[in-house]
Amino acid sequence: MASTTVTLRVWRGDAGQGELTEYQVLANEGEVVLDILHRLQATQAGDLAVRWNCKAGKCGSCSMEINGRPRLACMTRMNLFEPGEPITLTPIRTFPVIRDLVTDVSFNYAKAMEIPSFTPDPAVKPGEFRMQQADVQRSQEFRKCIECFLCQNVCHVIRDHPENERAFAGPRFLMRVAELEMHPADTADRREIAQEDFGLGFCNITKCCTEVCPENIKITDNALIPMKERVVGRKYDPLVWLGSKISRRPHHDTPAVPGQRS
């Protein structure tokens, strides 16, 4: 089996400061970046902070920037790199560093809490839901999301503009709004708050989020753009307006959840 030595430049430090530290680590055929980090921990740097869990691309924990590109370390194969090419590993940039490659992603959990939850018709009892595959499929695509937050990290609205964080939920959570809006059994109306509270208007569809999504979810095309259309349609289209009056959706908008923003 082919083994080689690779050069890793790993960002080491904490919230205060840090720097790239260079290591030489053994790599075997077929390995991914996370394997190399584990070998580094086991042999040279036992206290190197790396967040990971499933090592199977299913939990979304090991997000980091690999040669500047946001990726999952467990799904980044070593044969992606040229032989001898140093590999630079840095924490995802949009969120504050806790230590080494681990960042504080609590922003995302706070945003998740602001979005009005699934609101089924209370008259439909468990076991009585009837939905067609064609109707659930749209939201199912968004529910493939593993919450790696790479889309949140790469989105330029907040990547270099922390001042926008309050007014912008980010692609992952705008997609969550879209998911609920397209859920066949949901009755709430989140279109106004999508625009007003979660900052849908900030998105100028550069598709960076879609590009980094390890689940290949078409975030921009299938969630954000249709959501923008719904918001616009609701505002300007008299037929949509009339339809909303006679549909089962409540006449008033569902408000954002209170008590979430200090």
Add this chain to the structure above:
Amino acid sequence: MSDIERLGYDVVVIGAGGSGLRAAIEARLSGKRTAVISKSLFGKAHTVMAEGGAAAAMGNVNPNDNWRVHFRDTMRGGKFLNNWRMAELHAQEAPDRVWELEAWGALFDRTPDGKISQRNFGGHEYPRLAHVGDRTGLEMIRTLQQKVVALQQEDAREHGDPEAMIKIFAETTITRLVRDGERIAGAFGYFRDTGGFVLFEAPAIILATGGIGKTFKVTSNSWEYTGDGHALALLAGATLLNMEFVQFHPTHMVWPLSVAGLLVTESVRGDGGVLRNSEGKRFMFGYVPDVFRAMYAETEAEADRWYTDPEHNRRPPELLPRDEVARSIRAEVKAGRGSPHGGVFLDVSSRLPAEVILRKLPSMYHQFKELADVDITKEPMEVGPAQHYVMGGVEVDPDTAVSHVPGLFAAGEVTGGMHGSNRLGGNSLSDLVVFGRRAGMGAVAYLDSLGAGRPRASDADLAAAQAEALAPLQRAGGENPYTVHAEVQQTMSDLVGIIRREEEIKAALAELENLRERAALVSAAGGTAYNPGWHLALDLRNMVLIAECVAQAALERQESRGGHTRDDFPQMSAQWRKVNLICSLDGDRVALRRQPMAPMRADLMALFERDELAKYYTDEELPPAPAAAPAEESH
């Protein structure tokens, strides 16, 4: 100890996977202040890795299905060593728990008439697994996570604080449970990001920590599976049941080595995939054991007809329970008929059109394409067995989930009994929500019975817990925890793995004795803030302890059954079926004893043919044979 933060709750749930979240939701719905402790971030627990589905006899695809059929399948899968009351509750309540998830927003795949679709799986007589493609666990955890958020939003409205009634403590590890006399008084641990110590003061604690996979070398389990709940329970005076039963799931990736152990869902076989050896032969036809012979197809033609006409054909042997398939694969490889990288071939490419594979098995397609450059719509996969699940675990009351320690409850993989000697695929996700809810209810009932006086942790216990946790950081010159961990894994995989023998298990026990001493003397470099070396040093205690339980129980049980195969005792024994093996701690040593199994209730026994029971039970246990038909006097 002024540096220990104290937080008071009614219920503390350790573990934030399917069972932990379901338990926490139940406690919060009953008005109890609830904390959920998670080693990972919220929504990352091992449940996300479950692929195939949640087994529940809803009868949406085959109306003949009902809880009795599911109960029978579960008992057969576990070779009748299951706690029959747990299997009964599970089969009865699983449909309601799945429908409840749907009412909380889960979007399962649908039948043409708009109901929840159900898929075939090994050992299940009818299509029974509610699923979402091959990412059902993710759907379950996200739904439960979002239900917790929905409750927090209610609390924000009512109390002005979303975390007033239920709070998630992410990246937090518990190292000790503390008691007041016999009763549980709290849980001591540390926040992983800072290393700060914390005492959760609570009279009711629910263990929902999952399994023990990281004691083995090749496993589909995540890093979290270090047997924490098993060990915490033992150390707090509770007992573990039948720890010898470890499930080696038959199909995982074997190549590249980096992903060896990555799960290949049983759905591949449920949806039509077949296993072949290097000669291209569907070898499973040669491995159907006597107890299952009548239920499985004898020819490829019959097996293939079953997918479209299950009423008139028997199921393919690729869908035998997991233990049977895993042993068969191992036998083929040993006989020299394996694939190039030491597995066998799992082929779906010649069985289903590419677009069906992409729709039904998207994660599998993705996983093989990205990590092995294999296109499963065009070529077969190479697969082999790896450690996947532990059937053994904390001994609990089936109805209330309470252990032998007052105030200590458990649910999910950390418990024992439900799955007997072998778990059927799909029965884990349903187990999580059925018994997660029951553990929540059990804890609530216990709290309501407590009255005013709450148990209190003693300062001496806290000081000891803190000293134990700090020791690896303060000790200089000790061994590297990563090295000791790798040796524990190697020992268990080599000597107490899928096939076991007396000499090897004894060698493992001797080695574990040595590793136990080494684990107690490791050093972790660095500080307390997010230090994985230190975290591993603390997890080692749990892994070594649990490995000892598995090895001791494996040595004691002199038969082969389900997830325990003894090369030197290859037969299943009706005498051993009556025996549960119980681990406890005697001082700091693992003690093992035999405990008779409670006889199955007559009405449940009556769900089986006597002939079938006779394959598992001793004659004395069997219901009386029906009086033989009077012989005709003349022909």
